[in-house]
Amino acid sequence: MDKKKAEGLYIKVRPGSRALYHRACQVMAGGISHNLRRVRPFPFYVQRARGPYLYDVDGNKYLDFWMGHYAHILGHAFPPVAQAVSDLVSGRGYHFGLVHREEVELAERVVDLVPCAESVRFCTSGTEAGMYALRLARAYTGRSKVVKVMGGWHGASTDLTFYIYPPFSGADSEGLPVGMEDQVIPAPFNDLEGTIEAMERAGDQLAALIVEPVIGAGGCVPPKEGYLEGVKEELDKRGALLIFDEVITGFRLALGGAQEYFGVTPHLVTLGKILGGGFPLGAVAGPREILSLADATGGTPKVLIGGGTFSCHSVSMVAGLKVLEYLVDNASWLYPLLEERGKRVRSVLEDIFLAHGVRCQVTGVASLFMAHFPMGEVDPQDPAALALVQDKEKEILFQLLLVNRGVFVMHGGGAVSLAHTDEVLDHYFQAVSMAVEEMEP
Template sequence: MKDDRSRELWQRSQKVIPGGVNSPARAMLAVGREPLFIRSARGCYIEDVDGNRYIDYVGSWGPLILGHADPDVVAAVKKAAEKGTSFGAPTEAEVNFAEMLTRLIPSMEQVRLVSSGTEATMSALRLARGYTERDLIVKFDGCYHGHSDGLLVASGSGLATLGLPSCPGVPAEVAGLSVSIPYNDLAALEKLFHEKGDKIAAVIIEPVAGNMGVVPPAPGYLQGVREICDEYGSLLIFDEVITGFRVALGGAQELYGVTPDLTTLGKIIGAGLPLGAYGGKAEIMQKVAPCGPVYQAGTLSGNPLATAAGLRALDMLDVAGVYQRLEENSAKLYDGLGDIFTKAGVPHYGNRVGAMFSYFFQKGPVTDWTSASKSDTEAFGRWFRAMLGRGVYLAPSQFECTFMSLAHDADAIEQTLSAAEEAIKEV
């Protein structure tokens, strides 16, 4: 594998970009190598600046469920760009897109478009506080909801990857307005509400955790969280930045039959372009300016290029058989990898929900951050490097997901499993 050009860009980037990357997850520090610089992608393949081609299971960290550079999505973006890239004024596409989101996710009676998942969750929490007139937010250890100040408490994703327990620059007074407790532990949530229920504005949760690796909710857990929130008059926020339109057309709330008060969505709704949204009950959303006093704004919210991409992508997902195909292909790869690990005698434990899964290098089970953190991260690093050397690009962290797309066909899956049979010998 050639990497001369990537090494050159890595040296240059470190002089002008902190850590050489514009997002810590890209640094590959956790897997013991320098990052690759990508120049193009199509379908389920990416190509780096040295001409190396890989089967990609990152998919821009989840949103590219149609695969890279889908021709229909690209055509929609080009057509929109020819009319202008940004107006800072309402467009018909924004209305069409909001109508589509409220149809596909019925709990979102009204929706506000933003530019990222972080912006969506930050805005939803402000709205929850404004609506309930309470200050305290409850989150869960290992769940990541973006990098806004109040949520960088016991977070997963990049903080977990880099081994950082907290974030300097977040005032203690701000951090103190968020309480983090174990995921999948209903008793801990009941105890907290018994002590502070009248102060809790909202519970924000990844209905399927995807930032400490994939960790599904225990049977009845989400229903229990819903009941506790109802009992104490707190809002339930589902962070579906990862699960929305990935585990089902209607997200995890459709899959598990639990209705949140507010939902946040991220880059998947823009087919990988910068786009996010938050929405929920009309009574709550009417508190958002200009209807109500909870202020939130954004010049690029509902950007015409992003909404054009999102409209086309969601339209293509809203077709019979799409999610069945995703389920079957994901199961084929997941089960195949599990067989390879078992035959090699490598300790492993897997979790899969639809088109997202993780294998942890440990015996398991993995049900929360405490159990996920017991994984052998050095073994994962060897696995990552061995697979990369055989043309398979995985997320460079034990605590991220493997994402399947509709572009991963039988040939790509077979190539991946063949690579895995060889790569596991290095683990």
């Protein structure tokens, strides 16, 4: 089916979304406030969500694999979270602007579960957490340069809006301060030699290397054996810090995140998404010695971590605590189950594409998966190469054909949650088979 016909089918059953999008375009740049939500030809407007499903304003139902930007590992509107938040809001209020019990409890959980975490600072988003992690690293080492892995997404902070998108040539936005680009040096993921070369380029000014231990939005690519270990060893030699951005992988790959899963402990970690139980939250964590640079007990702290008006928001803390409590109590069966379901999804997807002769590369690890449509042969362990040869039009058509069959994926994939039962996955495979059949080989 060609794109025009697929769009026609999409538009026909979404008059409510179409009207809302029209209004949105009058008052928001491009009609949206997060570029990934630019579903074509126009986004469907969500009315409600439950378990693995989304429902839009026109009454259409979708099996969702985007799961709130991967935030919902237990499904949408997980009942214990919904109940706890509702009790809090109606019984105690919701934004105190002062300290409260739950922030202590959540910090204790993080310290308990995440190997590198002795001390935590909360903020409101993963983006902020990345910004603060770099600030800590620069202050701790007294150096300024940062190596950033190409294709890594750490939010659109001024520090890290570089080398995110192909062709990975530098700044990904206008409006960044002059000279900022000199502070960020790109490195190729899964290429230890190339990464060491990037460190060399920073010379004695290398403060840190920041990496998603599994490249997330930039390709869903896990590390090659030895890569993270080699990077850490090299950084240690140079007196620089390893920062893992575990905003996606934290509490997802294992209770202790990717650092537990791959057995490599970074110096600092940034967290978000699952940590907030579906509400806005970010955190930077690491050794007391480094985090104490932000301690304001004695007056002015060395490192200013603002936190923000809504940091440690009671709703996010209560929701995060409920999710972590469930994950801890059920870890022995839950993580193996998610692992197995993720593996099944990747393997069945590969079979379907192969059977239909559509060139596709499926990547991922644990509960994460992504379907790429490369325009030629490519190394699936190299996210930058995958992105460079990606057939974007095919990816968009795949998303559209699936939406027309009641399935929502982002970047051709997403994250399996506890709510994605085997039956739900069977429905997904059927939809994929039909969608792939409609694609040109």
